[in-house]
Amino acid sequence: MAGQALLSARGLTRDFRGFRAVDEIDLDVAPESVHALVGPNGAGKTTLFNLLTGFLPPSGGRIELAGRDITGLPPERVARLGVARSFQITSLFPQLSAREHVALALQSSSGLGWRFWRSAKLLDRYTERADELLAMVGLAELAQAPSAALAYGRKRALELAIALALDPKVLLLDEPTAGMGLEDVDRTVELISRVRAGRTVVLVEHNMSVVGRLADTVTVLQAGKVLVEGPYEQVRADERVITAYLGAADAAR
Ligand SMILES: Nc1ncnc2c1ncn2[C@@H]1O[C@H](COP(=O)(O)OP(=O)(O)OP(=O)(O)O)[C@@H](O)[C@H]1O
The missing domain is CATH 3.40.50.300 (P-loop containing nucleotide triphosphate hydrolases)
Incomplete structure (x- = not known):
């Protein structure tokens, strides 16, 4: 090798x-x-x-x-x-916002589990990092938009932000x-x-x-x-x- x-x-x-x-x-x-x-x-x-x-x-x-x-x-x-691959559009949840998608990905990679959603402090931490990642892919202003409302190119950018949340x-x-x-x-x-x-x-x-x-x-x-x-x-x-x-x-x- x-x-x-x-x-x-x-x-x-x-x-x-x-x-x-x-x-x-x-x-x-x-x-x-x-x-x-x-x-x-x-x-x-x-x-x-x-x-x-x-x-x-x-x-x-x-x-x-x-x-x-x-x-x-x-x-x-x-x-x-x-090794992370960008998710397919079909795997986005239409009602969840761009920010929620990225926050979920951050949470899943943290290994902390669902209970930590109860901690506003931790949630805030995800939100901040989620917003940084969204800004990186040009979606800062669309952080609160439901993914269903995003145009095709923006959905692909969101997929990229989700993949980046795993810090691959x-x-x-x-x-x-x-x-x-x-x-x-x-x-x-x-x-x-x-x-x-x-x-x-x-x-x-x-x-x-x-x-x-x-x-x-x-x-x-x-x-x-x-x-x-x-x-x-x-x-x-x-x-x-x-x-x-x-x-x-x-x-x-
Ligand atoms: N699940 C499968 N069962 C049978 N044959 C398959 C399967 N997946 C791919 N193949 C065959 O393997 C070959 C390579 O397919 P693959 O999709 O990897 O090519 P590709 O380079 O990605 O093509 P494209 O640019 O069209 O996406 C093709 O002949 C395809 O028909």
Whole structure:
């Protein structure tokens, strides 16, 4: 296992009834880097993401976090060890405010339990930190808004604040700009640039301009394998990538 990596995989494999979606992948995510996973549809990005976060058990191979074997641990254990993924919009509670969502996430990560909701002092402490996190993602003024009232881009920002509440060592973002208009994409790129300070981020992203602006390292997957890996400029100029990914994306436009 590479000594420098915070999160790494060796020979990581996942079969679905005889179909190999992730095929002996080696991956090293350097501390405090933004590492993008890209590739054409069906390349195995989501499956790899689910393996790294414990949402799927691997069929083979090994995953390490800071040198500790986390292979096969369930998602809540992986999350507790410091690998958090941004929650999906569908998991937000429509009536709860943005602040309440983040406060709940802070409380859940504190391990203090529900009784402490009775302590106004502790609750205040969560509120303060919740508001800091909301300010970080640009939602300061919407702290009291029910999540159902937030526009799409704002909901995604709230998901990010919830993930940050867990103070993860590694933050995994699954297509953070999916379905966004240009303005929200720019805002999200800015946001990730801001919150990445001192953190390690793994990002699945289809938008190559977003990848170019954020990623230190890009791993291109194709048919469950690593096709090319390196800095964005190097990867985007690689003939194999142009053929396999950028070419396909251009053709689809
Ligand atoms: N639960 C499953 N059962 C069977 N096959 C699956 C399952 N999940 C994924 N696959 C298959 O594994 C392959 C990789 O899928 P995956 O979703 O990981 O790709 P992806 O790179 O994330 O694609 P996309 O960009 O379209 O999201 C695909 O061929 C998919 O059909």
